[in-house]
Amino acid sequence: MQKLFKLASIALAAVAATGVQAQDFPAAGKPITIVVPFTAGGPTDRVARDLADSMRKHLNNATIVIDNSAGAGSAVGIAKVARANPDGYTLLLNHIGMATVPTLYRKLSFNVANDFEYLGIINDVPMTLIGKPTLPADNYKDLVAWIGKNKGQVNLANAGVGSASHLCGLMLQSTLKMEMTPVPYKGAAPAIADLMGNQVDLLCDQTTNTTAQIESKKVKAYGVTTPKRLTTPALKNLPTLDEAGLKNFQVTVWHGLYAPKGTPAAVTKKVNEAMRLALKDPEFIRKEEQLGAVIANDDRLTPEGHKKFVQSEIATWGKVIQAAGAYAD
Incomplete structure (x- = not known):
């Protein structure tokens, strides 16, 4: 009985700690890092920096740092976030590569479906x-x-x-x-x-x-x-x-936001809310329109809709890559 009581106390303490962490997120003076799995100056990097400028207003004016971790068709950056502490201070902003690396690279240290919290689609380019x-x-x-x-x-x-x-x-x-x-x-x-x-x-x-x-x-x-x-x-x-004349040929590049699996639900909710508010920011909208991008405005803004969409994209692009035999390893 004492052992059970001790285990229950530990569990309650962990839940309480998570609640405090989520309530205080983001903590004053602690920066949030958004990993971009491509080089600086590219289109995904631009989206990340513009989004960060708008999101920080809705996250207690937190400092948001962009970390360009390029390589292997975005797999390097994805793996970095998969290994990160699931506390909300390390996020991933990736494009369509999130749906193609599972087929392009047959030896990965992460699982796109299971190792991330999906936070919402940002745009279509x-x-x-x-x-x-x-x-x-x-x-x-x-x-x-x-x-x-x-x-x-x-x-x-x-x-x-x-x-x-x-x-x-x-x-x-x-x-x-x-x-x-x-x-x-x-x-x-x-x-x-x-x-x-x-x-x-x-x-x-x-x-x-x-x-x-x-x-x-x-x-x-x-x-x-x-x-x-x-x-x-x-x-x-x-x-x-x-x-x-090229019938039914439709290709768009979308960008989405992710957190490591296990990030507290209250934290991911805050990040999702900040992202959705940023997508309504007139300055962010202006910058995206200049790039020809279309702001997301459907059920993909929700974690559930985002994950469902990526799963469908994995199936779509998997067929294209397999048919072409375009494997990277």
Whole structure:
């Protein structure tokens, strides 16, 4: 009986401690770290920094630090958060890579489904199909004809294995049933630079990376990957790939927020509430719209909806990656 009483006392003390921790979260002077599994300056990094600026207002003006832990298609950063103390002070902001690493990398130290608390989807970022400035095709129909005439000679750039452009390229080839030669780069910037310099032929990448180049006509643009045309001034006249002829081709890059498994429910609730308030911040909305991103506004804002969505994305992209045999290990 004494042993049982002692165990019960320990359990109650642990619950009480968790309650105090959650009530005081975030503690004054203790920073929150958001791990971004990509290099600084990229689109996911920009989303994280803009979100942090807005979220901190709703988290007692806490300092929020961005930790860029890049590598292995975001697997390095994901693993870092999976191992972190589950107290709410280490979070993960990742894009579609959260749904692709389970198939791309067959040896992982973490389980996407079981090792994280899901905190909500932040946004959706459309993709654009663009080409080098000297490419002879001026529209999507002519582009497909050109690819057909140059089988085996068309280069398709991407920002590295597991990047959004890599995934979009796989989906493009699968839908077109046309193979192209992948040319991986260490990031979007060098890929776009070589595209503008006519060193590679095509690139399918996020509007966050391509809008400025499309607007300045430094590349040729063939379409966006959304069901409807975008309203962004620089892209509003660009047709969707679906209306241009590539039926049912829809690819968006989404970003979500995560905490290590076991983070107290009261803490994850606070973080989710701060995130949802940040998504209504006019300044954050303005910054996202400039990048061509669409703020999430559906059941994916909830932890339950977020996790269900990621599970469906794992199934979708798993088929694409397996069909292409595009494993990273």
